Amino acid sequence: MDVWPETVAVRDGHLAVGGCDLVALAEQHGTPLYVFDEVTLRGAMRTYRAAFAAAYPAQHRVHYASKALLNTALAQIVAEEGLGLDVVSAAELRVAQRAGVPMEHVHLHGNAKSALELERALAWNVGAIVVDNLDELAHLCALTAHRPQPQGVLLRLAPDIAAQTHAHIATGSSDAKFGLPLAALDAAVTQLLAAPGLHLLGLHAHIGSQLFRLDQLQATVQVLLEAAVYVRDQYGYTVTELSPGGGLGVPYTTEQPPTDICGYATMLAATLTDACTRANFPLPRLTIEPGRSIIARAGVALYRVIGRKYAPDGRLLYLHVDGGMADNLRPALYGARYSALLANRAAEPADTVVAVAGRYCESGDILLRDIALPSGASGDVLAVATAGAYTLSMASTYNLVPRPAVLLLAGGSARLIQRRETEEELLARDIVL
Ligand SMILES: Cc1ncc(COP(=O)(O)O)c(C=O)c1O
Structure with missing residues (x-):
């Protein structure tokens, strides 16, 4: 379990870090969300x-x-x-x-x-x-x-x-x-x-x-x-x-x-x-x-599953999530691999092998390839482990998507240490002709 933070636990089927329920944090702060133990x-x-x-x-x-x-x-x-x-x-x-x-x-x-x-x-x-x-x-x-x-x-x-x-x-x-x-x-x-x-x-x-x-x-x-x-x-x-x-x-x-x-x-x-x-x-x-x-290990990235894509033969090909290469360029840049779980189904068997597709307009925006997860559905929360290093520090605003919020977790409480970027901030540099 060296890929997850030291305090990782599964409570009532939900993934928890630093005594905080990650599914609840995703709900409260929105996704993508980066949490640090x-x-x-x-x-x-x-x-x-x-x-x-x-x-x-x-x-x-x-x-x-x-x-x-x-x-x-x-x-x-x-x-x-x-x-x-x-x-x-x-x-x-x-x-x-x-x-x-x-x-x-x-x-x-x-x-x-x-x-x-x-x-x-x-x-x-x-x-x-x-x-x-x-x-x-x-x-x-x-x-x-x-x-x-x-x-x-x-x-x-x-x-x-x-x-x-x-x-x-x-x-x-x-x-x-x-x-x-x-x-x-x-x-x-x-x-x-x-x-x-x-x-x-x-x-x-x-x-x-x-x-x-x-x-x-x-x-x-x-x-x-x-x-x-x-x-x-x-x-x-x-x-x-x-x-x-x-x-x-x-x-x-x-x-x-x-x-x-x-x-x-x-x-x-x-x-x-x-x-x-x-x-x-x-x-x-x-x-x-x-x-x-x-x-690296202190960080977990949380994404919401937005939808799925099936092959003509019925196989599940992709889970689409609401983040990707703009908050974590490593998979697209050098084929980096990660471990992941569905935070709201953390106790369920990982019996489906899928790819997780990022939301950005590049075919290379695949966050995870061949990852075994419980069969997921829209609304599930994907937790990517070891997400602390060279992810947000290389974040971009590709497709004009605001950059994620960052929380620091300890002893059951979550402190916001970097808030989500706003649309206003994204547009603030533009000068209207
Ligand atoms: C000069 C220098 N020092 C330290 C580091 C940190 O390396 P790492 O994050 O692999 O420990 C880097 C990153 O590549 C670097 O360029």
Whole structure:
């Protein structure tokens, strides 16, 4: 049951999370609706912090990668749990600020940061800007030339590791769009060490997302340390921070292995400690950036079944639901699979194999393929598990459908943390001729 939130239960035939009846919530708040289990969410954050504190007592930081999902309440929880935050845009920076995340625990990422984003990050004194390429570095050198306090930076390297995951979320090869090829390390370090307004804190890499091969993450740490040793030997400069990014995988279906945060922490810590000992390198701060493995499992997406489509031979082909690719692009974008239940028939046998079609005007908008469910009818409530990561954060307003509301569930009560978008908001940007 690792795909559902920790508090999942079936009560009177209805699916419940955080002590709340999901069918009642769908009725009360409308659908599509995204609900998050606070126990699962905080639990994942605490497991990360405890696992790294135990495995790597030297300085470490856990930053939540907000691209997986961000809203102000979530950023407040991040701050309360003592995590830092990785952001990629000016508005994400604003969310971090208004949620009270200390700016020294905020890192700005991105392969194409705008001038506004860099200037805001500099003005607000973020902990680090993660430099992606030499053009960005030149831009930053110019922006910080007269800065009294140097801005900390990490250099993002492309470690040339082809992560075993879907091509769209593999980011570690040297020809991926992210990061400096190792061959550009000299040019970057030379520029950085000569820049009065910048302070090289360390090196970063992120090879991809939804990773189960720990050996590839281990290799990433090794490449980072080799690069750090090279910088020390060539330039007499010792970096103090290494970040192998995020990427730990989560199960979306029961065939996939469970998320092993403790195993991941132990492996990263042991690899880094061994490599440092061998190279006589002082233990750096270890910064990790999990996104999916913090937020995915806490989230459940609720949809209303609107209708059905049958084949000429009478087979049930599709359940049509009132959401789809505009609130969860992952199935259409890279064939992602999910587990699901009918929340109002949670105790009934899943004896019908169907596809669940989203409501949007693309044939590729199929949320679930070959999913076994109880035979459903219009009005049923479909609950999709592990729906927290890279769903709403990539939501669009395709077909001008307002984006869903978000609830935080705990102890039998549901708090609205993001309300449903309104038609007025959708039309507000249009200028009538
Ligand atoms: C630089 C960086 N760090 C961290 C993450 C988070 O990855 P995940 O959500 O797989 O943990 C990403 C997302 O791909 C990323 O691009």
